[in-house]
Amino acid sequence: MYFETTFHDAVEQETSLPGWRQEYRQVSTGGYDGRTAAILLPGVEILRETISVGTEQAFSAPEGSVIFYYYPKRDESELVRGEKALGVSGFALNWTNRIGFMDAGSDLLMLVLRRNAIAQEVRDNKAQLVEAPLVDSAYLADWLLSLLGAASQQSYPYAREDFDDVLADVITDRFELLFQKSVVCETPQIADAEKIYKKIRDRIFDAPDRPHTVRSLSRDLGVSAFDLRASCQSFSQIPLEKMLTLLRLNGARRDLLRARCAPRKVSDIAMDWGFFHWSRFALRYRSLFDETPSETLRGQNSPATRHHCACSAPHHECAQRGEYTGFE
Template identity: 80%
Template sequence: MFFETTFHDATEQEASLPGWRQEYRQVSTGGYDGRTMAILLPGVEILRETISVGTEQMFSAPEGSMIFYYYPKRDRSELVRGEKATGVSGFALNWTNRIGFMDADSDLLMLVLRRDAVADEDRSRIAELVEPPLENAAFLADWLLSLLGGARQQSHPCAWGKFDGVLADVITDRFELLFQKSLVRQTPHIAQTEQIYRKIRDRIFDAPDMPHSVKSLSRDLGVSAFNLRASCQSFTQIPLDKILMMLRLNGARRDLLHARCSPRKVSEIAMDWGFFHWSRFALRYKSLFGETPSQTLKG
């Protein structure tokens, strides 16, 4: 089966990948424009996701799945910044409770094989991250993109019917061939910068109504202000002060979206997220999301 869906908010797109648990937050300015394309076969999924703005992504892949990922634009984006592990392609296993930052105009292709798609003896060889030869990875990616393009040209949702199983087997075979040519290596432990960023993030969401500052976070977390700033910049490529503002604005946006059928007011939600100067909140909100808080609330 083929489907293609467009989105105009991060909270909509985060639920678009079958079996994934995700939270997306917008971290660069502008109107949101996202798209997900997918071919779903027995035990095999081809997924392509594009997003116009920068996003912070917390994600967990379907349990036990094996993933081949590829960036068609070859822009050297990294799915998980803190590990220096990803180039434009690779394999992954056990993607659980991860954090990634995707640049604006990101384009990600993934081939997801579920638990029963590959034999146990082959699964036992795979580390969390595996590096395939780029030329071979590009060959597989181009074929997967051509399958998506062919399915997209259909005038109705595409299903191969009795050929679904055959195609899934062929895709799995090419996956295994590429993996056999790849370099298996153990993933380094989560970088200290990511650990510090997680602590910052958790503190914001544990007490969203508090007007957090770098100094207060430094005291609460027992980390120097210098290390907080340096770690955040290293992991996210975004200054800490800006990240603190963006996380709170995204939290307010989620609450505004959920409040569309309730009597809650913009001012109440702003205060819940530590914004006590409402006009300034509205200006910052519009700068990030391209619409006012009132427009979000009204839908």
């Protein structure tokens, strides 16, 4: 099965990958424009996701999956900070409860295989990062992209159900051949910064209405202010003070989206997230999301979301909203 879906809000796109647990938060300014395209086969999924703005992504891959990832644009985007040194491709075997940042204009291709579909030596590997040879990765990625391109033009040559298993087997074979040529890498040192960053964001979400400062976070978390700032900067490339505001603005946005179904005042939501100066909140909100809080609440500037709340509808329900193109 092939599907392609477009999004105008991070909250919508976070539900687009089948079997993934994700939360997306916008961390760079501008209107949101995202797209997910996928081919779903028995035990095998080809996924391509593009996002116009920078995002923070908290995610877990489907349980028991192994992932080949590749950046078609070959730019500086990266899913997990610190993996840039591995180039534009690699394998991920334990993507559970992770946090990463994607740059504006990100473009990510993933091949997701369930462990029961792949060889025992791959299933038994406990590594977190595996570096794939770039040339061989490019060949595999170009082929996967050609399959997605054919599917998007509805010239998908394997649309018949009896070919799905054959294609899944061929893809799995190529996946395993590339994995055998790859090199297991040590977990990057940036993992320590990720742990500290997780503590920061968890504290913000546990008490969103508190006026958090770097000093108060340092006392609460038992981490020096220097380490808090350094970890946030190295992991996210965003200063800690700015990140604290970005996280609270995204929290307010989620509540505004939910308020489309359960009406609440914008000012109450702002206060829930520690914004006690209305005009400053509105100004910061509009600067980040390219719309006012009231427009978010009314759904005026988000064609993909204006018809529903902070919807967690899976991709197959998008057909009811006129945003889905695909065929089986």
